[in-house]
Amino acid sequence: MSGAPREEVPVGLPRNYLRPCLLLLLAEGTSHGYELLEQVSALGLDRVDPGGLYRSLRAMDEEGLVRSSWQPSASGPARRTYQLTDEGREWLHAVAGSLAEISRSLEAYRARYQAVLEQSRPAR
Amino acid sequence: MSGAPREEVPVGLPRNYLRPCLLLLLAEGTSHGYELLEQVSALGLDRVDPGGLYRSLRAMDEEGLVRSSWQPSASGPARRTYQLTDEGREWLHAVAGSLAEISRSLEAYRARYQAVLEQSRPAR
DNA sequence: CGCCGGTAGGTGCACCGTACAGCTACCAGG
DNA sequence: CCTGGTAGCTGTACGGTGCACCTACCGGCG
Numbered sequence: 001m002s003g004a005p006r007e008e009v010p011v012g013l014p015r016n017y018l019r020p021c022l023l024l025l026l027a028e029g030t031s032h033g034y035e036l037l038e039q040v041s042a043l044g045l046d047r048v049d050p051g052g053l054y055r056s057l058r059a060m061d062e063e064g065l066v067r068s069s070w071q072p073s074a075s076g077p078a079r080r081t082y083q084l085t086d087e088g089r090e091w092l093h094a095v096a097g098s099l100a101e102i103s104r105s106l107e108a109y110r111a112r113y114q115a116v117l118e119q120s121r122p123a124r
Numbered sequence: 125m126s127g128a129p130r131e132e133v134p135v136g137l138p139r140n141y142l143r144p145c146l147l148l149l150l151a152e153g154t155s156h157g158y159e160l161l162e163q164v165s166a167l168g169l170d171r172v173d174p175g176g177l178y179r180s181l182r183a184m185d186e187e188g189l190v191r192s193s194w195q196p197s198a199s200g201p202a203r204r205t206y207q208l209t210d211e212g213r214e215w216l217h218a219v220a221g222s223l224a225e226i227s228r229s230l231e232a233y234r235a236r237y238q239a240v241l242e243q244s245r246p247a248r
Numbered sequence: 249c250g251c252c253g254g255t256a257g258g259t260g261c262a263c264c265g266t267a268c269a270g271c272t273a274c275c276a277g278g
Numbered sequence: 279c280c281t282g283g284t285a286g287c288t289g290t291a292c293g294g295t296g297c298a299c300c301t302a303c304c305g306g307c308g
Contacts, residue, residue: 012139016294017135042232204286255304257300258302271288
């Protein structure tokens with residue numbers, strides 16, 4: 001409404017959140033890109049573009065966090081299946097700790113925000 | 125411990141997290157850049173660089189989320205003090221909702237991570 | 249057969265937030 | 279005068295993200 005030039009709220013998920021999600025899914029079992037693409041949406045990631053996902057997988061492959069191998073598909077093109085490595089598992093544990101820290105920060109924010117809300121609503 | 129080759133874990137706070145923090149602090153009372161610079165660390169932001177903070181404040185000023193005015197200091201250089209506008213307050217409410225969503229996503233991740241942990245520790 | 253749609257993987261590129269580095273200016277104290 | 283703290287600002291490179299686009303395989307349909 002009014003003349004306000006409609007400004008989107010550009011606050012999103014943690015930076016590089018895709019990688020933790022992929023590692024977690026791969027910790028649940030080996031998979032391939034296209035399948036992961038459909039599964040990540042369950043973790044809060046919305047409208048993931050395939051390009052970024054495949055790039056992320058390749059990068060983690062080169063870093064040794066995952067291992068990939070081509071496997072023929074019964075019906076359709078071949079798939080590059082990814083498997084978590086020990087190093088990737090370590091990385092997953094480390095990143096889970098970081099995400100927990102972030103959760104704590106967000107909780108601190110929420111509490112402080114609530115305090116501001118109540119302060120500006122003295123009635124009652 | 126752990127002699128792992130120290131691959132940094134590049135997972136950080138939500139994107140554009142600085143703005144919500146600044147808006148929240150300004151909702152608690154008017155302030156100026158240098159003071160905000162010291163206060164944001166309490167909200168989880170670590171090693172914020174002044175450049176980005178001042179730029180962020182300027183940007184929000186131009187977008188109408190805050191209003192600024194120069195005020196002389198008793199001892200030291202003049203300060204540009206910032207004050208939250210109504211539009212900024214709306215933005216704060218909206219962004220608090222977004223952060224709550226992010227918290228929910230992180231909680232989903234944590235739960236799923238815990239499940240993987242317990243699954244991979246059946247014996248021994 | 250040719251074409252389409254779904255599966256599966258990939259590249260190029262522009263945008264933008266972030267990080268790092270540096271700068272000016274004001275004021276107080278030694 | 280020079281240092282150190284306060285206060286604000288700029289320049290720039292890096293990297294993650296988003297958008298667009300592309301190849302290739304396969305099955306089914308007209």
